[in-house]
Amino acid sequence: MKTLAVLCLFAELAFSYSFVASQPGIKNTHFLARRQQSGGANPGGPLNCPFNPDHIFPTPVTDQFPYNSAKGGKPGKGIGGYLVPAIGDEAHKFIAPTDRDIRGPCPGLNAAANHGFIARDGITNYTELVDAVQNVYNMGYDLANFLAVFSIFIADGDLVTKKLSIGCDATTRTSFNPVLTGSQPGLVGHNKFEADSSLTRNDFFLGKGDNFNFNGTLFGMMTKTTGGTFDLEGLAKFRYERYVQSRRDNPNFFFGPLGVFTHGAASFVYELFPSGTEGYVPNLQNTAAFFGAQQEADGTWSHIPERIPENWTTRQKPYSLLDVGGQIFSMYSKYPVGFGGNVNGKFIGLDFPPYIQGGNLTAAKPSDYACLLYQLVAGPIPSSLNGIITPTVTALQFVLTAIGGESFTNLGCPIPLTK
Ligand code: HEM
Ligand SMILES: *[C@@H]1O[C@H](CO)[C@@H](O)[C@H](O)[C@H]1NC(C)=O
Ligand SMILES: *[C@@H]1O[C@H](CO)[C@@H](O)[C@H](O)[C@H]1NC(C)=O
Ligand SMILES: *[C@@H]1O[C@H](CO)[C@@H](O)[C@H](O)[C@H]1NC(C)=O
Numbered sequence: 001m002k003t004l005a006v007l008c009l010f011a012e013l014a015f016s017y018s019f020v021a022s023q024p025g026i027k028n029t030h031f032l033a034r035r036q037q038s039g040g041a042n043p044g045g046p047l048n049c050p051f052n053p054d055h056i057f058p059t060p061v062t063d064q065f066p067y068n069s070a071k072g073g074k075p076g077k078g079i080g081g082y083l084v085p086a087i088g089d090e091a092h093k094f095i096a097p098t099d100r101d102i103r104g105p106c107p108g109l110n111a112a113a114n115h116g117f118i119a120r121d122g123i124t125n126y127t128e129l130v131d132a133v134q135n136v137y138n139m140g141y142d143l144a145n146f147l148a149v150f151s152i153f154i155a156d157g158d159l160v161t162k163k164l165s166i167g168c169d170a171t172t173r174t175s176f177n178p179v180l181t182g183s184q185p186g187l188v189g190h191n192k193f194e195a196d197s198s199l200t201r202n203d204f205f206l207g208k209g210d211n212f213n214f215n216g217t218l219f220g221m222m223t224k225t226t227g228g229t230f231d232l233e234g235l236a237k238f239r240y241e242r243y244v245q246s247r248r249d250n251p252n253f254f255f256g257p258l259g260v261f262t263h264g265a266a267s268f269v270y271e272l273f274p275s276g277t278e279g280y281v282p283n284l285q286n287t288a289a290f291f292g293a294q295q296e297a298d299g300t301w302s303h304i305p306e307r308i309p310e311n312w313t314t315r316q317k318p319y320s321l322l323d324v325g326g327q328i329f330s331m332y333s334k335y336p337v338g339f340g341g342n343v344n345g346k347f348i349g350l351d352f353p354p355y356i357q358g359g360n361l362t363a364a365k366p367s368d369y370a371c372l373l374y375q376l377v378a379g380p381i382p383s384s385l386n387g388i389i390t391p392t393v394t395a396l397q398f399v400l401t402a403i404g405g406e407s408f409t410n411l412g413c414p415i416p417l418t419k
């Protein structure tokens with residue numbers, strides 16, 4: 001019975017996905033979100049992706065340096081307020097990446113890699129990610145698990161090895177069998193997890209494929225718009241400005257349901273980066289350290305490796321799924337914008353029932369946003385299944401199990417796929 005249910009489910013998935021390359025579940029058949037895969041020697045492609053033959057596993061937390069005691073992909077203590085890195089913890093001191101190490105579009109993960117909480121070569125896996133974001137940032141287990149599952153299983157990594165590149169395409173190292181799986185773009189994969197109108201990264205199309213390097217002009221704009229405060233109000237405004245800029249300038253602009261993720265990531269700037277030693281108030285110096293932004297004499301911003309600022313302590317309470325849903329809600333409500341994309345010079349709204357109708361978001365409360373995120377993970381086809389292999393029932397079942405509906409059903413989310 002179970003097998004049959006999953007089989008039917010798969011048939012339905014394959015059907016509903018056939019008309020949209022990368023944004024499953026969206027109802028407008030005339031409308032394509034272009035995947036614009038990097039590939040080859042393009043930015044983010046496999047040929048110029050750094051290669052480090054010495055993959056060294058990160059040093060796990062110990063009794064001497066416990067942080068949140070998160071180990072083995074399990075929930076940690078969830079009690080923050082501690083110094084990172086701890087005094088004397090040599091294994092987690094800052095070391096700049098070499099040109100053999102991969103870094104990508106996420107400042108939080110780049111900083112974690114530069115401090116050895118995930119492998120310093122930038123090839124990581126599920127367990128490392130879930131542990132690292134709990135130990136370094138006191139991210140809640142539910143959100144940590146969600147992000148790791150989404151990025152590895154659904155978007156950019158490998159279903160079997162559970163490995164992921166935090167930047168460019170390193171399929172030879174993430175995939176259990178590159179011939180069978182096809183390419184695994186890593187976190188730079190456009191319109192998978194990475195999306196348009198990011199804070200400090202170019203749109204894929206406007207950057208000629210560079211959607212992952214730090215852009216100092218954008219960091220300068222963010223600093224100016226937020227008045228250097230980097231708070232909810234300022235970031236909501238800057239997210240809006242970036243949306244307007246991209247929708248105007250990028251003929252391939254796409255702001256899908258995933259767009260709420262980029263609002264979520266923006267909330268990390270004022271929820272996860274601020275330090276207890278500075279009263280948890282975000283400021284320019286602290287934000288610049290995490291983004292690797294360095295101001296030059298002429299006022300412009302260049303890039304240095306991301307690092308955890310000196311004397312930095314984590315937030316007190318874990319940052320949970322419901323918390324991020326609440327921040328997305330607050331941020332979006334300040335400047336509501338249409339969901340959809342530019343097609344032949346015209347913006348077309350999309351449907352993502354029940355949360356988005358005709359390009360308008362109908363989600364009305366924080367848990368709706370969390371549920372929207374759940375519907376997203378329960379949707380896309382994992383990139384592991386992109387290749388010539390026909391997705392097996394086992395593989396699909398694995399994805400659905402890994403997502404683990406519990407944290408979402410607890411929030412009252414309808415279960416889109418597992419039943
Ligand atoms: C497993 C955990 C995580 C994954 C898989 C992940 C992945 C990503 C990805 C793919 C992006 C690019 C989105 C875009 O196109 O704008 C991103 C952006 C971002 N992430 Fe993460 N992230 C994780 C955890 C974190 C943590 C813990 C922090 C902070 C403490 C963080 C901070 C940010 C910020 C601030 C951005 C926006 C960067 C920008 O737009 O310039 N992330 N993340
Ligand atoms: C992930 O990496 C850790 C070391 O950081 C290793 O112990 C674990 O076996 C790896 N694999 C999985 C599937 O988590
Ligand atoms: C950085 O962003 C600005 C504003 O979007 C853009 O004009 C510029 O070309 C970008 N720079 C690089 C190096 O991509
Ligand atoms: C960090 O803390 C130490 C000890 O309290 C202090 O001497 C040092 O000035 C602090 N550094 C910064 C950048 O605040």
Ligand SMILES: *[C@@H]1O[C@H](CO)[C@@H](O)[C@H](O)[C@H]1NC(C)=O
Pocket residue numbers: 337338339340348349350358359360
């Ligand atoms: C949203 O709803 C309004 C009417 O309230 C409509 O004019 C608009 O076209 C809709 N779609 C978008 C993408 O804004």
